[in-house]
Amino acid sequence: MSKINNSLYNIRLLDDLAQKESVVHKLHPLIKLLTTLVYLIVVVSFEKYDISALLPLIFYPVLLFSISELPVIPILKRVLFAMPFIIGIGIWNPLFDTQIIIVAGIHIARGWLAFFSLVLKCIFTVTASILLIASTGMGPLSHALRMLKVPKIFILQLTLTYRYLSVLMEEVSKMMRAHSLRAPQQKGIHPAIWGCFCGQLILRTFDRAKRVYDAMSLRGFHGEYPAGNLVKPKVSDFVYFISWSVFFILIRIYNLSDLMGDLFIEVIK
Amino acid sequence: MSEFNIKVTNICFSYPDGYEAIKDLSFDIRHGESVGIIGANGAGKSTLLMILMGLMFPICGEITIDGVLITKNTLPKIRQSLGMVFQNPDDQLFLSTVYEDVAFGPRNYKLDEEEVCNRVCDALEMVGISHLKERASFKLSDGEKRLAAIASVLSMQPEALIMDEPTSTLDPKARRRIIQLLNSLHHTKIITSHDLDMILDTCERVIVIKEGRIAADGKTKDLLSDETLLDHCGLEMPLSFQKRRST
Amino acid sequence: MHMADALISPIVGGTMLAASTGVAAYSIKKVQKDLDEKKVPFMGVMGAFVFSAQMINFSIPATGSSGHLGGGMLLAIMLGPYAGFLTMASILLIQALFFGDGGLLAYGCNVWNLGVYTCFLAYPLFLWVTKKGFNSKRIFWGAMVSSLIALQLGAFSVVLETLFSGKTELPFGVFVLLMQPIHLAIGVVEGIVTAVIATFVWKARPEVLEQTANGEPIGSLSIKRILVVILVAAVLIGGSLSWFASENPDGLEWSMEKTAGSTELETEDEIHQALSRIQDKIAILPDYGFSSTNEGDTKPEGVLSNERIGTSISGIVGGFLTLILAIFIGFLIRFFKKKRRVSLKK
Structure with a gap:
């Protein structure tokens, strides 16, 4: 937590x-x-x-x-x-x-x-x-x-991971807070719900990935990441x-x- | 350009699990119109928007944008003229800075960097967040994120804006700002929302959807004051009307 | 377990970086060629998921402690080996930069230890266990076996990389006995957590696992071929390391002695001789005894002369002076900056 x-x-x-x-x-x-x-x-x-x-x-x-x-x-x-x-x-x-x-x-x-x-x-x-x-x-x-x-594809992927880190960590933090409020004595997540705790999160992650992909493709994304010009030192x-x-x-x-x-x-x- | 219109004829759509989300919908939207699409949860608003944007294809019926039928082949061209603003700006702002996000669309259409820069600056100017250009997207406030998301679509210079719940989760000041912004933009607009006061302030026409069908289509003021219609569709009169009535 | 910059030598770091870059380049080619563009945002967001999932405490029954997810296996199962590997690589880069977990020099080592084994050796095992179709039992055993193997190999690599770098005195045997059992326990937790998440996903969205498993060209590869590839890579890395070793006069002995840490003193000689010469030149009173008086001679077995290991009195005094000077300069710059800002405001 x-x-x-x-x-x-x-x-x-x-x-x-x-x-x-x-x-x-x-x-x-x-x-x-x-x-x-x-x-x-x-x-x-x-x-x-x-x-x-x-x-x-x-x-x-x-x-x-x-x-x-x-x-x-x-x-x-x-x-x-x-x-x-x-x-x-x-x-x-x-x-x-x-x-x-x-x-x-x-x-x-x-x-x-x-x-x-x-x-x-x-x-x-x-x-x-x-x-x-x-x-x-x-x-x-x-x-x-x-x-x-x-390669740009790796950089795009890296950028996305970095971008959604805080979004997903916040989500996890909220879920853990909700969990700890209802299971105050427990140190961590009980084994019985390991699967659904993370599973819910991962399903939401899939949905988010889909929406992000939609947002990207609506703005013309075709697997090629168009980054701006490079500035020389x-x-x-x-x-x-x-x-x-x-x-x-x-x-x-x-x-x-x-x-x-x-x-x-x-x-x- | 002046005859830009969106024509939806007899579309229907069902999800792979068999759920029929859209049943025989038809409407026309003319150039420059602002149309609110309202309905209870699960009425099919979001599905309709997805179909309009070509993210899903209708099972029957057809949609033409500016006379061009939406098919897989025409999508790139159509998406240039339609800009969609997502309900959750976090889904739309996926790059590291506001500038990068707003530049993503123009760059995808292979514009040269000078033109990209102009467009980004224009778009940010239009929504009034030029000062946030270099900020990280995830550190903006909710209201700022919305504005940035709108800018990221405006930079593609679309003919029409399609917006999913543009004012949800905003504080009153930010909401007011979005309404003002929407009124200052002269694009054709399609807006879905549960915020009926906002619809009242921004749209002259409203389409009410119930269970995948059009329940009513007409002037905003007329429809939003029709209590029985709204109640029938799982909605309520805008607060501003309710207040007027009670006083 | 992340390899740290401080534990590796530039040679080991560079070799591993080269090896990992090679795998990454190949994976990028594969991802670009075989997969649809949908995968890129999927990879990005899944990376963020694994990163956040790593911070969930899973309480382990009857121990009072809690475990964490590593996530390499999960990424491979969800995304397939190539996309999974690239996603792991970007997670590790962010960890190195923002959290000091691992480091930039050790980046190659970490990508190798945590990415290559999971995605290219353990994942095929998972596919092999589940090749007759998914069910809870097969997913469980597939995830368990592959996680255990991936973590054991990863831990063993940490041992090898550290020993080849020669930064510790830990004898090989002790180090292995220390690392492997710990990672057995970590592997069990990893396996169970991966299995329950994969099962949940399989039940809710079976198409995700199935598409990944079917779509991967690696699914048709035989385990043997993958073992051969890993073996060749190992030989190449071992080869380049021993090439470096043979550059040393001691040859093979070097790698053995490196563990014991005594040969190093000889390689140091040149530098120290040069250093002592300079010291002699600078020292006005060489008889004072602080500058080197016995440069170049072989060390006695019992008590070592200090200057060989850079801890002469002048070294200590100078070290302190360096610290004080550095901190003083640091404060000075801050002080003047503040002053200037105040005067600017006026």
Whole structure:
């Protein structure tokens, strides 16, 4: 129940955020998608025990957050939801990788490093993905997919699924509310009515699909999705992409944390 | 153009399960007329609209739009001249933004993008929601959704508008806005509704349907004040008439 | 279970993305060629249905817990394999973008794990069980068997993908013992829910299931041929992975050692040597001991030197500095933006 309302809220929120008009929002969607992909690849390409070398990549989400004026807390909350699986798998690292190393004079199992590195990677990748959609929105993103030569039929299908998500989730939410009002002690839907609960919903879904198809065909749809013209990225878009990519690759090659640490220690000396 | 008309002669229709929804219906609608189609639930209003739009074909009888018989082959042309607004705008607005939805029709008819843009802007202007152009369809209010759905049909520049319950589930202000909009459009209009006050405000002619047959066809004011006829067809006089009578 | 970006290596992600894209391209061709245009809105709205149905809690008797629907099998049964697969792919894309379930890099893995097995391996099984015509019993066993198999394969793929990516220490055996039984339970719930929904639909609108089952060219394919296709795909993927493995000096050993996670340290050497050199150059006081003093030598077995794994003191100090700097810059930008907005308003 709360899960579905949460998801509804989440989709609406991200869609609202995508309506903002910051510098980041105005960038070409394809450029944002590609930049995100380069970032993701760089993040996951770090080795298992890397932590300090990985840390400087935090500049990307932090800068995006502040330039795009997106709210930090709701988005980070979303990131937290994605953590349990990673923690569940990562937590085995310290158990199986027990070789002792010394970090800042403390003896710990090497697996802990792998664990924290994994958690960090998860935070970075999920944040980057959510920032992408929050600063772009589904419509422009489909535009980017079209430029990547994804077939229009898939994009139309994707658009429809996205469009009817909130409609159907609202329907499910109403049904579950009606159910819980009459079955207050139950945690979920009783097995005896699994079939008709979802079945009713699916029949209504069929009817809706039929009506949507009618609406489409009345406006001349013949299986070909006529999307508008594609807008090409501007020079400034390319500059954005290239400068981030160079930054990511530099971070990948040079351990910025180490360099900064050395510098700092020297200054202190 | 001036002789654009819709001619329905002796159509009947039954569903695969044997239910006879339409039994021998005939009427003519002339260019520029606004016709309300009313009747109790299950009278066959929606079925009639589906048949008019060529979503289903009558078992007997025929329909000509502007002199062209509705068949599978003539459908693309006919659908260009008839625009249907669905009862539930969620069914009609299926793309990500209002602009995309309104542009869907013109783009399907392979107009170039400049023309599409003009038409979309004109249509949005006409219904007064130009400011919602880039908004996501699902985040509009119910009233805004209706307007967007009407715009999505207007952008195809149809001769006639066919509307299924254009004012259901709207709040009074939004309803008023739709009525004003309907009166400002000079298209031929066919409107089905249970909102008889709205029909009274927008249509000069009314066709009353009962159990798949025409029970009456005439001037709105005459028919909607005929209490026995309305009662016989499972309807009630519009509130504005009831009030007049009681005072 | 969704594969996460953080768990995979770029190679595994890329390979799986390529494989899934191939299947998707073929499916799009099939959908465009064989099916009517009615199917597109049907797919779209069904995708939204499955997405919302995933959020319904099904209480499981006598356990006090509740289960959820995955929906892959249901999509295949309602839409047929090709349309079902494409619909699953778009659901997964939305999940990755909006919910951080899975990710963009792991997208290929997830489409493969949750889409390919259900639609192209498990669905034919469902057809095979129900080939003598539908009835409640056949639908039940068809849905149950196919859901179980699809989920077991999906879970096993998660294990393989994670291990090939080398991000965890979990030994293969433990991982498998962890994943497979959990997914057996999930599969039973999935099977039952899919079966009851399919039965309901079959009773209310028999034509939906029957048309899908008859209309699908895959219905005439033999199970054997489908197994062969999956096998070939597996060999291709395995092959490309091991090609990558053989690029490494260790060859085959690599994939084994990857699990144990020790070879990685050697591949890291180059980068670290380069790094140490730079460190040496920058370090004015190399005797301070924070910069690398023992670069390039092989590690002792017992206690590892820190700098190899990037956790030297300077790494820690620098890491903190990076964090502070990043957050400081973030606040600074916000601060100036706000200030500018205030002054603009004035």
